[in-house]
Amino acid sequence: MLDQIISTFETGSGFWNPLVWLTALVIAFLIIYIVRGFGKREYKKGTDQTQAFLSGNPEYEKDKMHVKANNVYWGFTESLKSVYNFFGKMHTGNVSDYVLWFVIIMGILFLIFGVI
Amino acid sequence: MNDILSILINHSPALIVAVPLFGAFLTPLVGMINDKIRNIFVIFITLLTGFFTVILVNEVFTNGIKTYCFGAENPSVNPVVRIFFEIDGMSAFMALIAVILPIVAVIYSWGFAKEETGQSKYYTLILLMTAGILGMVLTGDMFNFFVFLEITSISSAALVAFWTNKKNSVQAAFKYIVISSIGALMVLFAVAIFYGQYNALNMAVIANNIGFGFLDKIALVVLIAALTMKAAIAPMHMWLPDAYSGAPSPVTVVIVGTTLASLYGVFRVVFTIYGKQFLTILRSFGDFAVTPSLLIGVFIVVLAVLTIVIGVFMALKSNDFKRMIGYAAVAEIGYMILAVGSAISTYFIPTGTTTVTMAEHGKMALTGGIFHMINDALDIGLLFLVAGAVYYATKETSLNKLGGLSRKMKYTTVFFLIGLFAVSGLPPMNGFASKLIIYQSTYQVNPILAIVAILCSIMLLAVFVKVFHSAFLGPEISSTKNVKEVPKSMLIAMGILAALIIFFGLFPEFVITNIVEPAKNALLNSSEYISAILGGV
Numbered sequence: 001m002l003d004q005i006i007s008t009f010e011t012g013s014g015f016w017n018p019l020v021w022l023t024a025l026v027i028a029f030l031i032i033y034i035v036r037g038f039g040k041r042e043y044k045k046g047t048d049q050t051q052a053f054l055s056g057n058p059e060y061e062k063d064k065m066h067v068k069a070n071n072v073y074w075g076f077t078e079s080l081k082s083v084y085n086f087f088g089k090m091h092t093g094n095v096s097d098y099v100l101w102f103v104i105i106m107g108i109l110f111l112i113f114g115v116i
Numbered sequence: 117m118n119d120i121l122s123i124l125i126n127h128s129p130a131l132i133v134a135v136p137l138f139g140a141f142l143t144p145l146v147g148m149i150n151d152k153i154r155n156i157f158v159i160f161i162t163l164l165t166g167f168f169t170v171i172l173v174n175e176v177f178t179n180g181i182k183t184y185c186f187g188a189e190n191p192s193v194n195p196v197v198r199i200f201f202e203i204d205g206m207s208a209f210m211a212l213i214a215v216i217l218p219i220v221a222v223i224y225s226w227g228f229a230k231e232e233t234g235q236s237k238y239y240t241l242i243l244l245m246t247a248g249i250l251g252m253v254l255t256g257d258m259f260n261f262f263v264f265l266e267i268t269s270i271s272s273a274a275l276v277a278f279w280t281n282k283k284n285s286v287q288a289a290f291k292y293i294v295i296s297s298i299g300a301l302m303v304l305f306a307v308a309i310f311y312g313q314y315n316a317l318n319m320a321v322i323a324n325n326i327g328f329g330f331l332d333k334i335a336l337v338v339l340i341a342a343l344t345m346k347a348a349i350a351p352m353h354m355w356l357p358d359a360y361s362g363a364p365s366p367v368t369v370v371i372v373g374t375t376l377a378s379l380y381g382v383f384r385v386v387f388t389i390y391g392k393q394f395l396t397i398l399r400s401f402g403d404f405a406v407t408p409s410l411l412i413g414v415f416i417v418v419l420a421v422l423t424i425v426i427g428v429f430m431a432l433k434s435n436d437f438k439r440m441i442g443y444a445a446v447a448e449i450g451y452m453i454l455a456v457g458s459a460i461s462t463y464f465i466p467t468g469t470t471t472v473t474m475a476e477h478g479k480m481a482l483t484g485g486i487f488h489m490i491n492d493a494l495d496i497g498l499l500f501l502v503a504g505a506v507y508y509a510t511k512e513t514s515l516n517k518l519g520g521l522s523r524k525m526k527y528t529t530v531f532f533l534i535g536l537f538a539v540s541g542l543p544p545m546n547g548f549a550s551k552l553i554i555y556q557s558t559y560q561v562n563p564i565l566a567i568v569a570i571l572c573s574i575m576l577l578a579v580f581v582k583v584f585h586s587a588f589l590g591p592e593i594s595s596t597k598n599v600k601e602v603p604k605s606m607l608i609a610m611g612i613l614a615a616l617i618i619f620f621g622l623f624p625e626f627v628i629t630n631i632v633e634p635a636k637n638a639l640l641n642s643s644e645y646i647s648a649i650l651g652g653v
Binding site: 012105 | 290291294295298330333334336337338340341342344345351352354355358398408411415419426429430432433435476477480514515516518519520543544548549552553556557559560578582583585586590591592593594621622623624625626628629
């Protein structure tokens with residue numbers, strides 16, 4: 001039973017064993033932790049050292065510092081505006097259009113199977 | 117003791133549906149005593165259903181297909197008119213999914229819905245929906261399938277509209293019931309065709325007699341179109357983000373089961389009922405033969421790519437937490453059908469035109485697709501519960517108005533991260549294991565399919581990194597200053613799904629061997645399904 005639980009999974013073109021992967025991850029973290037130990041020990045909590053430095057400008061209020069979801073990936077969505085306009089036109093929110101897509105797909109299937 | 121157990125095993129198919137059904141109608145009566153007793157009663161009913169499901173699943177995986185006949189002690193006389201439940205590996209696999217989700221949902225609801233009015237109706241509808249989904253996946257009768265589909269649709273539409281004071285919920289419920297009614301009507305139309313053609317409603321009997329004539333083609337088209345719409349496959353997916361985001365989160369988790377049950381319906385129709393006709397040669401171009409399996413396979417693959425791309429792109433643009441998960445759920449369904457479409461187009465090819473290797477890749481693709489079904493239920497389910505927890509704590513689903521929640525909701529943040537890793541297919545979570553199989557097997561069909569699937573999976577990671585950044589990271593903002601961690605029942609429910617995700621991720625071979633392989637074998641051997649009814653009674 002235990003053998004079966006921890007056995008390696010053959011994917012057909014390769015294999016996957018999460019336990020081996022986890023072991024490798026733990027070893028990697030250990031190495032990182034050891035290397036980290038060689039770093040400088042000058043960090044002091046609660047001093048000016050920990051304040052954000054915005055090129056000498058004063059820090060905004062906390063609420064304003066947080067990048068809102070609207071702005072995340074703005075560049076990506078802007079550059080693919082045409083794609084998003086197309087998808088946006090598909091998603092009208094009108095249930096009649098939802099049914100229309102169903103009719104279209106059914107029509108295509110009828111054509112494929114030579115019923116029409 | 118053994119006698120009692122064997123009686124329970126024998127009658128478990130009926131009990132699995134009967135327990136939540138009677139539980140549903142008893143819930144309002146128990147609710148009149150006390151809210152706490154009612155909640156305990158509902159959890160007990162779902163756990164009891166789970167118990168019967170586990171013993172049935174164990175029986176099926178150990179001894180093979182189980183049939184259960186209603187209305188006759190001796191079903192050997194004319195099986196055509198009897199109502200049968202027929203449970204093979206695929207039905208058992210789906211029953212497991214269908215029972216895990218309501219258990220988690222009712223535990224979660226104890227905390228989530230405690231301030232709501234009409235809780236007895238809420239739990240009644242959840243139990244009704246559970247009975248409907250379980251009926252859909254266990255039945256061996258087409259008309260019965262339609263009836264359970266209707267039960268599921270009506271109860272889930274009512275639950276989507278549970279927050280009657282919210283415009284979006286009521287609108288979403290209206291759209292959902294319109295779509296569901298049309299889908300169910302089409303299924304009924306196909307059932308009528310089968311009955312007219314073969315004088316039978318039993319799936320095995322229909323599958324045994326079916327040809328590929330004009331009416332059979334119409335029934336196939338109507339069933340595929342209707343059930344793929346109910347399974348939210350693009351471009352018929354648009355109802356899903358509306359319904360998923362409009363419903364209370366625990367309800368959405370159970371509706372995920374409904375969507376997967378519809379997908380199961382597609383598999384049952386394609387593999388079992390029409391499986392024998394897969395290799396009928398419709399047309400030939402030299403050595404190249406056009407078969408129904410090729411047409412269905414290619415059509416499903418095209419829709420799958422469309423589903424993945426639309427789901428991911430729309431999720432990336434969305435700024436509403438639940439709507440975003442809804443689109444991600446659409447993309448996840450795309451991964452499942454991509455694998456299944458690839459399997460159909462490579463496994464069922466006339467002898468001589470394919471290689472053994474391709475057939476093996478087809479089988480592996482099917483394994484990946486089925487494994488991804490249960491992974492999707494767990495991953496998307498967990499993310500919806502997290503979204504519900506965030507809504508419970510902040511009364512907000514807009515990501516633009518959230519931030520810094522990890523400071524106040526540490527456990528919820530950890531559960532979100534587990535869901536994020538799982539749904540994006542990052543190792544060592546369950547999503548990685550199933551997506552790895554899907555990538556490798558679809559690569560053999562066409563490398564472009566695998567490339568699209570991998571790129572979209574990376575985008576899915578980007579989608580949830582956006583959520584993590586917007587809602588959980590960043591400084592504490594004024595609107596979330598008084599936020600507290602959610603009640604224990606909600607944490608326990610999320611914990612159950614997170615634990616299953618980690619278990620499935622760490623031990624994929626165990627899960628595949630014991631749960632997925634029997635389901636795959638059941639789909640590929642329709643003759644066993646047929647002979648269990650026609651040869652066994």
